[in-house]
Amino acid sequence: MSADFSPVLSLAISLVMAMLCVGMFLAFVRLVRGPSLPDRVVALDLTATLVVGIIVVYNLATRQPVLLDVALVMALVGFLGAVAFAYYVERGATP
Numbered sequence: 050m051s052a053d054f055s056p057v058l059s060l061a062i063s064l065v066m067a068m069l070c071v072g073m074f075l076a077f078v079r080l081v082r083g084p085s086l087p088d089r090v091v092a093l094d095l096t097a098t099l100v101v102g103i104i105v106v107y108n109l110a111t112r113q114p115v116l117l118d119v120a121l122v123m124a125l126v127g128f129l130g131a132v133a134f135a136y137y138v139e140r141g142a143t144p
Contacts, residue, residue: 062110066103066106069102070103072099073099073100076092076095079091080093080096087134087138090130090134094127094130097124097126097127097130100123101120105117
């Protein structure tokens with residue numbers, strides 16, 4: 050992390066990153082265990098959202114604006130995946 054952060058902001062960035070990593074682990078557990086396809090799809094969507102959060106917090110810590118473009122693309126891909134699954138379920142396919 051950058052040296053010009055206040056100690057409070059540095060601690061907040063570390064805590065948020067730790068919480069996002071714990072959330073990522075729990076979402077991965079739900080992704081592996083299931084039990085149904087919708088549960089796994091929601092866990093995958095949550096994982097994509099958490100990845101966007103991690104990229105944004107890392108961007109805040111390193112001040113690299115190019116990472117915001119990556120976060121935006123990841124958010125769009127996650128949204129399109131959720132829409133595709135909703136379309137799949139609406140068409141009557143049994144998950």
